[in-house]
Amino acid sequence: MGVADAVVAAGVPISSVEFHTADGAEVASVPMPAVAREDLPPAVGVTRRAFYSALYDAAVAAGAKISHEKTVEAIADVETGVEARLSDGRITRYDLVVGADGWASAVRRLRFPNAELPQYAGQCVWRGRVPRRGKGSLRGYAGAGRTPR
Numbered sequence: 001m002g003v004a005d006a007v008v009a010a011g012v013p014i015s016s017v018e019f020h021t022a023d024g025a026e027v028a029s030v031p032m033p034a035v036a037r038e039d040l041p042p043a044v045g046v047t048r049r050a051f052y053s054a055l056y057d058a059a060v061a062a063g064a065k066i067s068h069e070k071t072v073e074a075i076a077d078v079e080t081g082v083e084a085r086l087s088d089g090r091i092t093r094y095d096l097v098v099g100a101d102g103w104a105s106a107v108r109r110l111r112f113p114n115a116e117l118p119q120y121a122g123q124c125v126w127r128g129r130v131p132r133r134g135k136g137s138l139r140g141y142a143g144a145g146r147t148p149r
């Protein structure tokens with residue numbers, strides 16, 4: 001999509017994942033491989049707001065028309081494509097509908113009403129933002145009495 005440079009500029013580079021016990025002892029540090037271009041950091045820590053802005057700007061520049069405050073309520077196959085009914089009552093015809101509407105996808109429910117829904121797996125994470133020291137890394141701390149795996 002050509003958004004890598006904008007995302008890197010908006011964030012901080014991350015090159016390893018570090019696992020810690022609850023009292024801060026480092027258990028392991030796993031370097032991340034470069035997966036995109038050699039001149040880019042392996043990963044980037046970026047706020048959602050900045051990340052979404054980069055995606056939004058690239059989509060608009062590519063000609064996408066973005067509608068806000070409307071949801072998809074029904075989809076139906078028609079001879080020349082797909083008709084989607086939105087929550088404002090409007091019915092629009094498209095060549096193709098891509099359901100990229102998250103874990104509770106309405107498109108999946110409309111298309112596959114019997115599909116199993118994702119279930120809570122029992123895991124929980126607290127996140128916070130703190131001043132950065134040293135090189136950029138993603139740090140995980142296991143809960144008290146737990147060992148990072």
Ligand SMILES: Cc1cc2nc3c(=O)[nH]c(=O)nc-3n(C[C@H](O)[C@H](O)[C@H](O)COP(=O)(O)OP(=O)(O)OC[C@H]3O[C@@H](n4cnc5c(N)ncnc54)[C@H](O)[C@@H]3O)c2cc1C
Pocket residue numbers: 070071072073100101102103105106107
């Ligand atoms: C607290 C938290 C922290 C996370 N941290 C990270 C992280 O650090 N790194 C990482 O890689 N991932 C992270 N994730 C996971 C990441 O956010 C998700 O995997 C990713 O957002 C999924 O993208 P998606 O496009 O499938 O769905 P979403 O990002 O959920 O987007 C779905 C979109 O569809 C829209 N929508 C929903 N229903 C309808 C409808 N009926 N009609 C029209 N539109 C609809 C929603 O408004 C939304 O804009 C985190 C998730 C959470 C909850």
